[in-house]
Amino acid sequence: MKRNKILTIGLSLVLAAGLLVGCGSKTEQPANNEQPNTQTEAPAGNNAPAEAGAYQDGIYFAQQEFNERTGWKYMVTIEVKDGKIVAADWNGAHKDAGKDKNTLSEAGEYVMVEGGTPWHKQAEVMENYLIEKQDPTDIKYLDDDGHVDVVSGVSIKVKDFFELAEAALANGPVEKGKYTDGAYHAEDAEFAEKSGWKNTVDLTVVNGYIVAAKWNAVHKDGGDDKATQSINGQYVMTQDGMPWHEQAAIMEAHLLETQDPTAIELKDDGKTDAFAGVSMGVADFFRLAEEALK
Template identity: 35%
Template sequence: MKDNRLKGIIALAVVTVLAFGIIYGSKILVKDEANNQKDVGQNDENLPGSIDVSGAEGIVSAREITDDAGNITAYSVVAEATGFATKPVTMEVVFENDAKTIKELKVVSHAETPGYGQKMEEESFLNQFKGISAPIYLRGKAPVADTSNQDVTAPTQEGYQDGIYRVEADEVDNKGYLYMLTIKVEEGKITSLVFDSMNREGEYKSYLSTVGEYVMTDDGPTWKEQADALANYVLEKQSIDGLTVDENGKTDVVSGVSISINNFLDLAKKALQMAKTGEGAESTGSDEAGYVDGDSGEVGEIDGISGATVTSNAIIKLVNNAYDFISDYAK
């Protein structure tokens, strides 16, 4: 009997020790995880050179980097922006002490699509940021500087200035498609309009509908044919005026078009407004057009990630937000 009691006491003691060990170990793991999170950019006012980022939209943390003598040698800003996934893209942007030149770009965290947005982790993508000046732009999308040497003319009766104008939706739709529209204006006339959308795999709806992988009806016009019909309407009218829709975004103005055209109208309106002012115009001629960035006369242009337009735009946004924040601070 005594032996059984003794065995029971020993067993109870062992269980108690194991339970205590598990609880203690869990606390250590949680503590370590919290510390690791701070290491990758959580705002910690106790870090040397820490900068207050309270109220700064999209800025996670920032700090001064100094040498042994206390001189500022660089600035580190951790910023985030919404990409294709629900989890934001978070990156650390290290600027030279001029608070403008990018010294290094590091990925902190993301949940972008493998094979597409995930390519942001590749050295070939990150290395192109080194040494360029902010703000940055996707190649070919920097603001035009001196239009006197560009293929841009004075507005005509329609009020359009020559150039290529590209616009995209702010986010993907509920089916995972990002809509985009490009117009080309030559001699004051809209000579080309392309309306399309792309899924997370980088496949264009125009292509998918043409090869039968995106089918709306068995016998009606394909999505691309309807998009082309909308484009032809604008080319003929040189405007979207008269392109009315019902409560579902459908129109009976253009024959054969049964899709909702709200996305088309929103983007066309933005592109045509840009064409009236010349804002964001890309040259229709030589690519040697002068783009400007600050006082340097050079632009910080980078190549986006192929097939990952939303991710690329998120990176552009967070880098430029980081620049806006640190340049204001450095002043």
């Protein structure tokens, strides 16, 4: 089975995303508050303990890329105190941003099976299992999907959680991001008189990092949003240019990497020369992202 890859956030603009999440190999805050690095495999000289209670104290964090099929990505935050894992948080964010998976599940807005144990409750069981075992590799899976039978009531696939926990611990502790966890939204005050569109921006923050960002727009006459129309070929800027939603995705990825809506070079017309293929005005996205975070 093809598994989600754990995102390595560097200078590339691949969507991924931060507690919202990678885990760096440095103990100090990443430059410009960028999301810490994450890796699929533990690097040489990793932080895995030779015995229980040998982890370095601090906060650990790792996250995946967005799953192309489901739109979700997972992230794990771990706290180590006195060499032991004392807290673990397994969460998720959607590519369309908004509320994180734990929040949705707790509110009854993310339901897997009617009458079944909610996702956040099952996640909590596995978090406690990790705290008890102190080792993310001390788990046996029933299948390649990552189901387990070590605890009752857990029917979800848990491999993502343990692989992210292993990666986070291997890469070392990181500083928490500068934002407050939660869902953020901002939109233009009015519909544009000429085009009829109103820009919207949604963000998800986990562990202090922006882990999901969505730039979209709604029209005064209703109908599908701009991203949907662009994907369906209904909204076309130029016949030969990159579609609107693809250019928007590049800007979203840039924000996830820099963690700063002001870290963009803009021209007087609101466009940027910093990214090949991005020809449209992008100032509205960064303006609204900054407004939302404030």
